Amino acid sequence: xxxxxxxxxxxxxxxxxxxxxxxxxxxxxxxxxxxxxxxxxxxxxxxxxxxxxxxxxxxxxxxxxxxxxxxxxxxxxxxxxxxxxxxxxxxxxxxxxxxxxxxxxxxxxxxxxxxxxxxxxxxxxxxxxxxxxxxxxxxxxxxxxxxxxxxxxxxxxxxxxxxxxxxxxxxxxxxxxxxxxxxxxxxxxxxxxxxxxxxxxxxxxxxxxxxxxxxxxxxxxxxxxxxxxxxxxxxxxxxxxxxxxxxxxxxxxxxxxxxxxxxxxxxxxxxxxxxxxxxxxxxxxxxxxxxxxxxxxxxxxxxxxxxxxxxxxxxxxxxxxxxxxxxxxxxxxxxxxxxxxxxxxxxxxxxxxxxxxxxxx
Numbered sequence: 001x002x003x004x005x006x007x008x009x010x011x012x013x014x015x016x017x018x019x020x021x022x023x024x025x026x027x028x029x030x031x032x033x034x035x036x037x038x039x040x041x042x043x044x045x046x047x048x049x050x051x052x053x054x055x056x057x058x059x060x061x062x063x064x065x066x067x068x069x070x071x072x073x074x075x076x077x078x079x080x081x082x083x084x085x086x087x088x089x090x091x092x093x094x095x096x097x098x099x100x101x102x103x104x105x106x107x108x109x110x111x112x113x114x115x116x117x118x119x120x121x122x123x124x125x126x127x128x129x130x131x132x133x134x135x136x137x138x139x140x141x142x143x144x145x146x147x148x149x150x151x152x153x154x155x156x157x158x159x160x161x162x163x164x165x166x167x168x169x170x171x172x173x174x175x176x177x178x179x180x181x182x183x184x185x186x187x188x189x190x191x192x193x194x195x196x197x198x199x200x201x202x203x204x205x206x207x208x209x210x211x212x213x214x215x216x217x218x219x220x221x222x223x224x225x226x227x228x229x230x231x232x233x234x235x236x237x238x239x240x241x242x243x244x245x246x247x248x249x250x251x252x253x254x255x256x257x258x259x260x261x262x263x264x265x266x267x268x269x270x271x272x273x274x275x276x277x278x279x280x281x282x283x284x285x286x287x288x289x290x291x292x293x294x295x296x297x298x299x300x301x302x303x304x305x306x307x308x309x310x311x312x313x314x315x316x317x318x319x320x321x322x323x324x325x326x327x328x329x330x331x332x333x334x335x336x337x338x339x340x341x342x343x344x345x346x347x348x349x350x351x352x353x354x355x356x357x358x359x360x361x
Contacts (some may be wrong), residue, residue: 037294037329037330037332038294038297038327038328038329038330039078039327039328039329039330040323040325040326040327041080041325041326041327041328042323042324042325043062043070043080043082043325043326044062044064044066044068044070044324044325044326045066045324046064046065046066046324047064047065047302047317047318047319047324048062048063048064048065048302048303048316048317048318048324048325048326049063049064049065049092049093049094049109049302049303049316050062050063050064050093050094050095050096050107050109050302050303050316051063051096051303051304051305051314051315051316051326052096052097052098052105052305053074053098053305053306053307053308053314054098054100054101054102055098055100055101055102055142055266055308056100056101056102056308057074057307057308057309058073058074058102059071059072059073059074059098059102059105059119060072060074060080060314061096061098061105062096062314062316062325062326063089063093063096063107063109063316064092064093064302064316064324065092066324067087067089067090067091067092067093067111068085068086068087068089068093069084069085069086069087069089069093069096069105069107069117070082070084070085071083071084071085071086071105071119074307078328080328084119084122086105086107086115086117086124088113088115088124088127089107089109089111089113089115090111090113091109091110091111091134092109092110092111093107093108093109093110094108094109094110094134094135094136094302095107095108095109095135095137095138095139096303097138097139097140098119098140099140099141099142099143099144100142100143100144102119103118103119103120104116104117104118104119104125104140104144105117105119106138106139106140106147108131108135108138108149109134109135110134110135111134112131112132112133112134112135112151113127113131113135114127114128114131114135114138114147114149114157114159115127115128116128116140116147116161126147126161126164128147128157128159128164128167130157130167130169131149131151131157132151132153133151133152133153134151134152135149135150135151136150136151136152136176136177136178137149137150137176137177137178137179137191138150138179139179139180139181141181141185142183143185144161145160145161145162145185146158146159146160146161146181146185147159147161148179148181148188149179150172150176150177150178150179150190151176152175154171154172154173154174154175154176155169155170155171155172155176156169156170156172156176156179156188156190156200156204157169157170158170158202158204168204170200170204171204172190172192172198173206174190174192174193174194174196174198175192175193175194176190176191176192176198177191177192177193177216177217177218178190178191178217178218178219178220178231179191179220180220180221180222180229181222182222182226182243183222183224183225183226184226185202186201186202187199187200187201187202187207188200188201188202189220189222189229190220191216191217191218191219191220191231191233192216192217193215193216193217194215194216195211195212195213195214195215195216195217195233195235196209196210196211196213196217197209197210197211197213197217197220197229197231197241199246208246210229210231210241210246210248212239212248212251213231213233213234213235213237213239214233214234214235215233215234215235215258216233216234216258217231217232217233218232218233218234218258218259218260218261219231219232219259219260219261219262219263220262221262221263221264221271222243222264223264224264224266226243227242227243227244228240228241228242228243228249228264228285229241229242229243230262230263230264230271230285231262232259232260232261232262232273233258233259234258234259236253236255236256236257236258236259236275237251237252237253237259238251238252238253238255238259238262238271238273238283239251239252240252240285250285250288252273252283252288252290254273254279254281254290254293255273255275255277255279255281256275256277256279257275257276257277257300258275258276258277259273259274259275260274260275260276260300260301260302260303261273261274261301261302261303261304262274262304263304263305263306264285264306265306265310266306266308267308267309267310267335267336268310268333268335268336269284269285269286269287270282270283270284270285270291270306270310270333271283271285271306272304272305272306272313273304274297274301274302274303274304274315274317275300275301276300276301277300278295278296278297278298278299278300278301278317279293279294279295279296279297279301280293280294280297280301280304280313280315280329281293281294282294282313282329282331282333291331291333292331292332294329297315297317297327297329298315298317298318298319298320298327299317299318299319299320300317300318301315301316301317302316302317302318303315303316303317304316309334309335310331310333310334310335311330311331311333311334312328312329312330312331313328313329313331314326314327314328315327315328315329
């Protein structure tokens, strides 16, 4: 009888415990994505290192260790087919960036080359000289006018496409690992291998140094309004900075290994981060909240970029198996619609103004 009562009590306790845990999943379970939201496109013969989407949403470009750039035309479906291939690099391509209208695509990588491709006409427009070491990071401003790059030789190379004779080389005191230019084209933000972010003017003079990271700063991005700076580093952290004051506003933590890429959305208050832990996180930087945590996106993530309409994120990285390519994650986000104005609002205002005018008479 005692055994029967004991077994019944034990069964009741176990049942209660199981139901409690089943009804209250851990935070990691609620944040991690469903695999149905992750799409894989295997268009490469080696791992990808770079991905970029034009700000008009027309093109997506991918590149990596097969030394080939593939350009895709983006539509509303999940289907992607390459429309262009650019061949001109002899080593891994690690950086891609479109200008504003997607007509030009910048590429650079381990072969020291900094190339500008004309997408609409399918040809190499510029091959910019001077780099003697693999390029750690490079960029092109949205106009476009300026192209820039940094490498392990502690130099920032700055090209003016309107006058290539005005190319400049700036010596840096730290080894640069990442770079971005402000939307007003007044300052460079340069990440370094010792955790510092150097803020330089276009004459190459250091105006300010941001400190807070430990280890290499792998990625920098600047919000479209120029108010915020985003950095990701080897210390697993992502930091949000005030561009005006240089103050650290928040430290975001979710990755378990090096943060390799960070990118603001063109609209809204969002950014995306990728890490060598093989995960991608989507954040709301105004509310400082983690919206989703997508795990097992390849072995490690090398580069991320938002679609302009916020619905998807594209990811370059290293695959677990023989298929090589890139990933696209469905975010569940969308561009907020502007507040609608009532149909009779304008008419009512006109009547109100007319009445007020008559009352003054």
